[in-house]
Amino acid sequence: MSPLFRYSRWLSSFKNPQSQKKQLLAFSAFSSEAANEKPRPPPIRVGLTESAGRGVFATRRIGAGDLIHTAKPIVAHPSLSGINTVCYFCLKKLNLTDFKSHSVAFCSSECEVNAKVFYDVETKEDWQAFDDYCRTQGLKYPLLVKRLACMVISGAASAESLDILLPASLSRDMILEMEEGFGLLRSGFVKANIADELIAFLTKQWYINMLARIRINAFRIELAVGLHEDLLSSAAACIEAEVAVGNAVYMLPSFYNHDCDPNTHIIWIENADARLKALRDIEADEELRICYIDASMDHDARQTILLQGFGFECNCLRCKSGD
Numbered sequence: 001m002s003p004l005f006r007y008s009r010w011l012s013s014f015k016n017p018q019s020q021k022k023q024l025l026a027f028s029a030f031s032s033e034a035a036n037e038k039p040r041p042p043p044i045r046v047g048l049t050e051s052a053g054r055g056v057f058a059t060r061r062i063g064a065g066d067l068i069h070t071a072k073p074i075v076a077h078p079s080l081s082g083i084n085t086v087c088y089f090c091l092k093k094l095n096l097t098d099f100k101s102h103s104v105a106f107c108s109s110e111c112e113v114n115a116k117v118f119y120d121v122e123t124k125e126d127w128q129a130f131d132d133y134c135r136t137q138g139l140k141y142p143l144l145v146k147r148l149a150c151m152v153i154s155g156a157a158s159a160e161s162l163d164i165l166l167p168a169s170l171s172r173d174m175i176l177e178m179e180e181g182f183g184l185l186r187s188g189f190v191k192a193n194i195a196d197e198l199i200a201f202l203t204k205q206w207y208i209n210m211l212a213r214i215r216i217n218a219f220r221i222e223l224a225v226g227l228h229e230d231l232l233s234s235a236a237a238c239i240e241a242e243v244a245v246g247n248a249v250y251m252l253p254s255f256y257n258h259d260c261d262p263n264t265h266i267i268w269i270e271n272a273d274a275r276l277k278a279l280r281d282i283e284a285d286e287e288l289r290i291c292y293i294d295a296s297m298d299h300d301a302r303q304t305i306l307l308q309g310f311g312f313e314c315n316c317l318r319c320k321s322g323d
């Protein structure tokens with residue numbers, strides 16, 4: 001799931017507020033995860049907003065419906081309930097015949113090769129206890145941490161890959177609840193005979209830090225219904241089971257702030273590669289915002305979910321107007 005950037009040096013310079021502005025402007029220059037579908041660089045930069053931390057701004061006018069950029073996940077993982085229905089790497093939907101009993105499958109030899117960054121380490125252990133823990137507790141984010149840990153062990157990712165992302169503030173109870181998952185993850189690697197020096201990064205603090213970042217930056221991936229797909233069976237699937245094919249964390253999309261009347265949306269067509277598209281005309285220097293939740297809910301319901309789920313009081317114009 002490259003590209004994985006080693007952001008730690010850049011991150012440490014954020015501790016100096018004077019360099020923030022310069023660094024944020026520089027970000028647009030190396031956001032190479034953005035689309036290679038267009039010859040021009042994506043029309044965005046990351047900058048500081050007045051009251052919502054960092055945000056993404058348009059560098060030129062963007063037309064309604066335009067593809068702003070695409071983004072590949074830093075780490076993605078299928079939902080456990082659908083693990084035998086999608087590619088284990090890119091989350092593309094597969095035919096049941098692609099799966100041998102109880103195994104995972106890949107949509108292409110390219111995905112199989114790309115998955116080596118975590119799969120070779122992961123398959124040294126059976127992870128039944130860890131998966132059961134996630135399944136019974138209804139947890140999806142520890143799976144992303146496990147996959148990222150495998151990537152760090154294989155040398156494909158830095159243990160600091162997510163450090164640049166904003167962390168959620170966690171209560172003492174939330175931290176206590178994470179201990180079981182940490183214990184299962186670490187003991188899985190020990191049982192797999194992974195050398196001590198390769199798992200030295202995997203401390204309880206690292207595990208909690210990753211979950212704190214994933215909690216407010218992960219995207220739940222719902223694939224758009226393809227034209228070829230039977231709309232009725234897809235609708236039935238939505239009712240019967242989890243619609244999301246999985247969860248993923250991206251770099252650039254994580255800098256998009258929320259708005260209850262967004263000008264941008266994030267969609268997934270075929271797999272976990274995200275597409276950011278303009279919902280209306282956007283002027284140069286306007287902030288691009290996506291909607292994290294179901295915008296059809298009323299004001300109070302939206303505020304409650306944003307506060308409880310993401311830890312912030314929404315400052316968007318729609319909320320300020322009381323709508």
Ligand SMILES: C[S@@+](CC[C@H](N)C(=O)[O-])C[C@H]1O[C@@H](n2cnc3c(N)ncnc32)[C@H](O)[C@@H]1O
Binds near residue numbers: 053216313
């Ligand atoms: C995924 S991050 C977005 C990028 C973030 N601003 C940063 O500096 O990295 C989500 C966080 O941004 C802030 N945020 C996003 N949308 C907001 C809004 N509408 N009102 C207030 N804060 C917001 C909150 O702190 C939230 O937890």
